[in-house]
Amino acid sequence: xxxxxxxxxxxxxxxxxxxxxxxxxxxxxxxxxxxxxxxxxxxxxxxxxxxxxxxxxxxxxxxxxxxxxxxxxxxxxxxxxxxxxxxxxxxxxxxxxxxxxxxxxxxxxxxxxxxxxxxxxxxxxxxxxxxxxxxxxxxxxxxxxxxxxxxxxxxxxxxxxxxxxxxxxxxxxxxxxxxxxxxxxxxxxxxxxxxxxxxxxxxxxxxxxxxxxxxxxxxxxxxxxxxxxxxxxxxxxxxxxxxxxxxxxxxxxxxxxxxxxxxxxxxxxxxxxxxxxxxxxxxxxxxxxxxxxxxxxxxxxxxxxxxxxxxxxxxxxxxxxxxxxxxxxxxxxxxxxxxxxxxxxxxxxxxxxxxxxxxxxxxxxxxxxxxxxxxxxxxxxxxxxxxxxxxxxxxxxxxxxxxxxxxxxxxxxxxxxxxxxxxxxxxxxxxxxxxxxxxxxxxxxxxxxxxxxxxxxxxxxxxxxxxxxxxxxxxxxxxxxxxxxxxxxxxxxxxxxxxxxxxxx
Amino acid sequence: xxxxxxxxxxxxxxxxxxxxxxxxxxxxxxxxxxxxxxxxxxxxxxxxxxxxxxxxxxxxxxxxxxxxxxxxxxxxxxxxxxxxxxxxxxxxxxxxxxxxxxxxxxxxxxxxxxxxxxxxxxxxxxxxxxxxxxxxxx
Numbered sequence: 098x099x100x101x102x103x104x105x106x107x108x109x110x111x112x113x114x115x116x117x118x119x120x121x122x123x124x125x126x127x128x129x130x131x132x133x134x135x136x137x138x139x140x141x142x143x144x145x146x147x148x149x150x151x152x153x154x155x156x157x158x159x160x161x162x163x164x165x166x167x168x169x170x171x172x173x174x175x176x177x178x179x180x181x182x183x184x185x186x187x188x189x190x191x192x193x194x195x196x197x198x199x200x201x202x203x204x205x206x207x208x209x210x211x212x213x214x215x216x217x218x219x220x221x222x223x224x225x226x227x228x229x230x231x232x233x234x235x236x237x238x239x240x241x242x243x244x245x246x247x248x249x250x251x252x253x254x255x256x257x258x259x260x261x262x263x264x265x266x267x268x269x270x271x272x273x274x275x276x277x278x279x280x281x282x283x284x285x286x287x288x289x290x291x292x293x294x295x296x297x298x299x300x301x302x303x304x305x306x307x308x309x310x311x312x313x314x315x316x317x318x319x320x321x322x323x324x325x326x327x328x329x330x331x332x333x334x335x336x337x338x339x340x341x342x343x344x345x346x347x348x349x350x351x352x353x354x355x356x357x358x359x360x361x362x363x364x365x366x367x368x369x370x371x372x373x374x375x376x377x378x379x380x381x382x383x384x385x386x387x388x389x390x391x392x393x394x395x396x397x398x399x400x401x402x403x404x405x406x407x408x409x410x411x412x413x414x415x416x417x418x419x420x421x422x423x424x425x426x427x428x429x430x431x432x433x434x435x436x437x438x439x440x441x442x443x444x445x446x447x448x449x450x451x452x453x454x455x456x457x458x459x460x461x462x463x464x465x466x467x468x469x470x471x472x473x474x475x476x477x478x479x480x481x482x483x484x485x486x487x488x489x490x491x492x493x494x495x496x497x498x499x500x501x502x503x504x505x506x507x508x509x510x511x512x513x514x515x516x517x518x519x520x521x522x523x524x525x526x527x528x529x530x531x532x533x534x535x536x537x538x539x540x541x542x543x544x545x546x547x548x549x550x551x552x553x554x555x556x557x558x559x560x561x562x563x564x565x566x567x568x569x570x571x572x573x574x575x576x577x578x579x580x581x582x583x584x585x586x587x588x589x590x591x592x593x594x595x596x597x598x599x600x601x602x
Numbered sequence: 603x604x605x606x607x608x609x610x611x612x613x614x615x616x617x618x619x620x621x622x623x624x625x626x627x628x629x630x631x632x633x634x635x636x637x638x639x640x641x642x643x644x645x646x647x648x649x650x651x652x653x654x655x656x657x658x659x660x661x662x663x664x665x666x667x668x669x670x671x672x673x674x675x676x677x678x679x680x681x682x683x684x685x686x687x688x689x690x691x692x693x694x695x696x697x698x699x700x701x702x703x704x705x706x707x708x709x710x711x712x713x714x715x716x717x718x719x720x721x722x723x724x725x726x727x728x729x730x731x732x733x734x735x736x737x738x739x740x
Contacts, residue, residue, distance in 0.1 A: 103693045111680060118673040159686075159694040 101147065102156045102171045104140045105179050105218040109133060113211035123202045127194055130207040134187040137214065141183040145176040149579070153586070153596035155224065163224070163597050164285035170224035170597055173583035174425065178221045178351055181432050184565075185343045186214045188558035192440055193336045195547075195554035201246050201334070209246070213239040213340070220348050224597055226277065226284040229352065230270055233316070237263050240345060243337050244329060255329035262325040266315035273308035276301055287597035289360050290590040299365055306366035309356055310373070317349030319410060320380040323403045327387065330402070331395035331452075335443030338395060342402050343436035347428055350409050358413070358421060358587040373414035378505050381407030381512040388519045392454045394442040394527075397519060398435070401478070404512060405431045411509065412493040415500050421584035423492030426577060430477070430485040430569060437474040437562035441467075444555060445527055454523065459532035468528045470556075473563040475524065477570070479517035485569030488577070605654065612654035616663070619647030627720050628713075637716035641723025648724075649731050657735045668732060671725030679718025682711045 112133035116126050148154055153172040157163055171179070189210065197206055216236030223229050245256045278284055280301045281292055293302065311322070318326040326346070330338050357369055384404025391397040409431070412424035442452070444467065449457035461468045477484035480491075490513060497506040569576055586592055623643035630636030652660035666674075686695040698710035 100687065100693055107680075107683075110676070114673055114676040114680065117669060118677070120669060157692055159696060160692045 099154050099156045101140065101144050102154050102169045102222060105137055105144065105183065106215055106222060108137050108140065109211040109215040109218070113208040116208040116211070117205070123199065126202060126207040130210060131190045131194065133211060134183065134190040138183040138187050141176065141179040144171055145180050148173060148176045153592060155596045164283045164288035167228050168224035168285060168597055169222045170593070171222055172586050172593060173579065174354070174587060175221045177425065177429065177579060177583055179218050181429050182214065182217045182221065182344050185340060185432060185436050188436065188561055189336050189340045191554050192339065192558045195551040196336050196443060197334060204246055206246060209239045209243050213243065217344055217348055221351060224286050226274055226286060230274060233270070234267065236345070236348065237267070240341065244333050247334070252332040255332035258325045259329035262315060266312045269308055270312040273305050273312060276308070277305045280305065285597065286355070286360060287594045291594050291598070293360065294363055302363070303365040306361045306369050310353070310369055313349045313352045313356070316346065317353060317406050318346050318403050319406060320376050320383050323380070323384070326403060327396055327399040330399040331393060335439055335446070339436045339439035342398065342439050343432045346402055346406055347432055350406060350428060353410065354413050354424065354587065358416065359590050359593065370414045370416060373410055374502065374505060377407045377411035377414060378508045380404065380410060381508055385512045385515040385519070389515055393452045394445065394454060394523065395452055397523070398438050398442060401516065401519070402435060404516065405435065407512070408490070408493055408509060411505060412496055415496050415502070417496055417500060418581065418584045418588055419492065419499065420496035421587055422577065422580040423489065423496050425580040425583055426492055427489040430489040433562050433565050434474040434477045434486060437559055437566070438478065440555070440559050440562070441471050441474070454526035456533060457527050458530040461528040470559050470563055471524070471528065473566050475520040477566040479520050480513050483570040485566045487570060488573050608654040612651045616647050616651050619650070620644055623647065627716060630716055631712060637719030638723055641720040642727065644720070644724045645727035645731070648728055652731065652735065657732065661732070664728065668725045668729035671721050672729065675718045675721030675725055678721060679715050682714035682718060685711055
């Protein structure tokens with residue numbers, strides 16, 4: 098049944114409403130949150146298997162036929178992304194159980210998390226550009242609140258930058274939507290893919306394409322519009338930073354992928370792919386150079402997000418099936434590894450009482466297993482075989498070599514080296530060197546006093562995500578198969594158009 | 603500042619404005635009006651009462667926590683989609699019952715959805731106004 102397409106959006110909404118209704122029962126909030134995320138993960142896995150078996154699913158809300166009504170579409174790309182987001186949502190729910198303080202819980206932390214998931218899933222599943230705008234807003238507004246919840250001055254400072262830049266990009270988005278509607282007369286993605294090649298008045302199409310590139314560039318933290326990200330991501334609690342780092346920028350990348358492989362592929366917008374290639378090189382390089390200079394763990398990881406976004410943009414700008422599949426695989430790998438590193442930085446902070454790498458050390462001596470857990474995502478991110486990052490980078494670089502972009506491939510390889518360097522920096526500083534405060538160093542009392550159950554809750558997500566990184570690396574083929582199918586669907590819009598418009602023109 | 607004229611008038615205005623907001627809500631489907639506007643007018647009615655009589659009095663008259671009203675509105679809106687799910691139609695498909703009674707006419711799930719929006723807007727507006735008022739007092 099096609100109704101399953103709505104469930105990943107509807108379920109978090111229902112969970113959030115139930116929590117608002119019983120606003121004082123914090124224990125209920127915790128349980129509902131974890132159960133809701135787990136159920137959402139289950140539903141999105143069913144959705145993915147349905148789409149894999151039966152092709153693209155579409156749902157016309159209220160029975161108003163496309164292109165007039167609102168359409169929700171689950172193709173391979175959307176459903177893979179929904180599974181990834183539900184998975185990260187689930188691990189964040191666990192991690193929040195161990196780390197979020199009661200005050201935040203009272204001020205609607207869990208309902209906001211659910212609404213955030215609703216916005217993210219909505220953005221992945223919608224087939225209508227104005228509707229996409231609405232989901233972006235749902236996602237942004239809940240992320241604004243999550244960012245300032247707690248109200249420390251540092252958080253407010255970060256939030257101002259985050260909110261201003263994102264509101265600006267939303268208004269650019271809205272302007273682009275208006276011009277596009279005026280030019281093409283429709284906002285349904287499938288209808289647009291069909292109509293744009295036949296349009297007579299094409300003057301404004303390149304303008305619209307550039308506007309969309311800017312707005313999604315801001316959301317994805319692409320060079321030169323990335324500076325809001327390292328200014329804000331290190332301020333909220335780790336659970337929030339982690340879900341932001343894993344998912345929010347990837348929604349921007351998803352939108353770029355959708356727009357510039359399905360909708361804007363005609364002559365007037367083809368130059369966008371060239372622009373994206375150049376910007377991707379800068380994104381990779383600037384991001385990693387920013388990271389190398391940092392000593393605050395969270396800032397370092399925030400800069401890495403930007404650098405990794407560069408790889409995805411590079412691959413999807415190449416436009417070959419292998420490159421798109423590579424970009425998608427890269428995105429999934431990165432969501433898992435990046436979220437995991439943020440979780441780990443939270444544990445390190447709890448153990449040693451500081452984010453600053455210069456002030457901590459000696460963790461390996463007392464917690465060797467934690468060192469192992471750290472190495473999996475860190476080496477994964479750098480691209481060491483047999484972990485998932487190796488395959489992701491291999492695909493991207495292979496696609497780059499195939500299309501003879503040697504300079505860009507060179508940049509990508511150098512950036513890889515620097516990524517490895519900064520991961521080793523964390524390893525050396527936090528795990529390997531002696532604690533600057535002497536034998537044993539600071540042991541955070543708060544961590545030692547934590548009940549075993551809560552400790553388990555913050556270690557479990559790291560183990561789960563680490564396992565996924567290893568599994569992606571060792572058992573690469575089936576996952577690549579999914580990504581490859583998604584890439585073929587994206588590059589040939591025919592099936593998508595048929596699924597939405599029912600084969601009629 | 604307490605004004606006996608405003609305070610007396612607000613008691614009658616509250617009722618009148620609430621009736622007007624329900625009128626707007628019911629008028630909404632085919633003519634200008636609807637849940638959003640109705641909810642705003644209802645919130646304005648309570649806001650006026652609060653300006654005339656103070657925050658405690660306004661909260662007493664409202665009886666419910668605005669957050670509960672928000673939740674109730676969302677539940678109503680979600681409930682309006684249930685018939686389409688149960689009947690196996692596409693999500694959010696409208697269902698209408700023709701009551702045949704003059705002035706009431708057809709009643710359907712879009713009205714229920716609008717009612718949800720009405721409560722949602724009322725609850726959100728009031729929770730904003732009330733928290734600003736409490737901020738001011740403290």
